[in-house]
Amino acid sequence: MTSATAAAGPIARRKPPVAIRRRRFLVGVANHSLLILVAAMFLAPFVFITLTALMTNDQALSSKLWPHPFQWSNFIDVFRQAPMWRWALNTLMYSVLATLGLLVSSIPVAYALSCLRWRGRDAVFLIVLIALMLPPQVSVVPIYVMWAKLGNAIGFQFVGSLWPLIIPAWLGDAFSIFLLRQFFLSIPEEYLDAARVDGCGELRILASVVLRLAKPAIAAVALFSVLYTFNDFFLPLLYTGENPAHWPVSVGLSQYRNLHQVQWNLTMAATLVVMAPVVILFFLAQRAFVEGVTLTGVKG
Numbered sequence: 141m142t143s144a145t146a147a148a149g150p151i152a153r154r155k156p157p158v159a160i161r162r163r164r165f166l167v168g169v170a171n172h173s174l175l176i177l178v179a180a181m182f183l184a185p186f187v188f189i190t191l192t193a194l195m196t197n198d199q200a201l202s203s204k205l206w207p208h209p210f211q212w213s214n215f216i217d218v219f220r221q222a223p224m225w226r227w228a229l230n231t232l233m234y235s236v237l238a239t240l241g242l243l244v245s246s247i248p249v250a251y252a253l254s255c256l257r258w259r260g261r262d263a264v265f266l267i268v269l270i271a272l273m274l275p276p277q278v279s280v281v282p283i284y285v286m287w288a289k290l291g292n293a294i295g296f297q298f299v300g301s302l303w304p305l306i307i308p309a310w311l312g313d314a315f316s317i318f319l320l321r322q323f324f325l326s327i328p329e330e331y332l333d334a335a336r337v338d339g340c341g342e343l344r345i346l347a348s349v350v351l352r353l354a355k356p357a358i359a360a361v362a363l364f365s366v367l368y369t370f371n372d373f374f375l376p377l378l379y380t381g382e383n384p385a386h387w388p389v390s391v392g393l394s395q396y397r398n399l400h401q402v403q404w405n406l407t408m409a410a411t412l413v414v415m416a417p418v419v420i421l422f423f424l425a426q427r428a429f430v431e432g433v434t435l436t437g438v439k440g
Contacts, residue, residue: 186415189408189411189412189415190408190412191205191206191207192404192405192408193214193215193405193408193409193411193412194207194210194211194212194214194405195207195211195214195405196211196405197403197404197405197406199405200403200404200405200408201404211405214405214406214409215409215412215413217406217409218396218406218409218410218413221396221406222392222396222410223384223392224389224392224410224413226385226387227387227388227389227391227392227393228389230302230386230387230388230389231369231370231388231389231390233302233306234302234305234306234369234376234388235365235366235369235370237306237309238305238306238309238365238369239309239362239365239366239369241306241307241309241310241311242309242310242312242313242316242361242362242365243316243358243361243362243365244310245309245310245311245312245313246312246313246316246317246320246361247320247346247351247358248346249268249312249317250316250317250318250319250320250321250324251320251324251342251346251350253265253268253317253321254320254321254324254325255324255327255329255332255345255350256342265321268314268317268318269314269318271314272314272315272318276375280375280378283304284299284304284378284379287299287304287379298379299379300379300380300382300383300386301379301380301383301386302376302379302380302386302388304375304379305369305372305375305376305379309365313365315364316361316364316365319357319360319361319364320354320357320358320361323354323356323357324350324354324357327349327350327353327354331349331353332345332349332350335348335349359425363421363422363425366421367418367422369388370388370389370390370417370418371390371418372388372390373390373391373394376388376390376391377390377391377394389414390414393410393411393414396410397410
């Protein structure tokens with residue numbers, strides 16, 4: 141019995157024949173054919189941008205699809221011809237300060253709307269939902285006039301800088317409040333009641349209990365904010381369009397494309413340089429992002 145089992149062991153662990161493995165591979169490809177097709181459609185523009193960025197100017201204007209030779213100096217020429225570091229620094233300041241202000245202002249509001257019981261809570265949450273559905277184009281003109289008049293009144297020109305975009309983030313964001321509130325509702329109330337029995341105040345409960353349990357949701361909100369500020373074009377163009385020293389990469393890349401629209405290889409190289417940080421950040425934070433977005437819908 142034992143010898144038969146020992147003899148059958150190597151046979152049981154033997155790899156399946158090549159024909160069976162090939163059949164399994166083809167079945168897997170067939171089952172995921174739609175996903176593979178969609179992935180190829182999304183990757184095709186990125187591959188085209190990468191190949192064009194590595195071409196010479198003559199190759200980029202021809203029908204060739206493969207660069208020969210690879211023109212790696214295009215990425216150096218981009219930094220020589222445009223203040224990419226200045227644009228990157230402006231974008232970093234915009235993203236970091238706006239994200240920090242958004243978290244500091246939105247987390248307490250979401251906690252008050254989910255974990256505290258007070259009169260008028262549902263009405264305030266309804267106002268948050270209305271603000272979430274209000275398109276920014278509706279209020280952009282009066283807000284622009286407000287910043288212009290405020291700058292003239294105090295002697296500081298807000299228009300022409302990124303401060304009109306950073307300061308409102310410290311006043312809360314409707315989408316972030318809604319997302320955090322949905323996650324806070326999934327936290328068992330027994331944890332909060334136990335902390336209150338131990339004598340903890342609401343701020344200490346928020347800092348020591350809620351924030352520790354809400355790390356995935358906070359990471360998702362922070363990533364949403366970073367991606368939004370990095371891709372934001374309309375509002376930075378509106379406020380900093382006449383001041384190149386305060387341009388973020390979105391506005392700077394648009395102006396660079398207008399100046400070098402004939403040199404498609406340099407334009408694609410600049411586009412790839414701008415895209416790379418966002419792609420790397422998303423892949424590094426993908427797990428926390430997906431987990432945070434998934435868990436926000438546990439309880440309504």
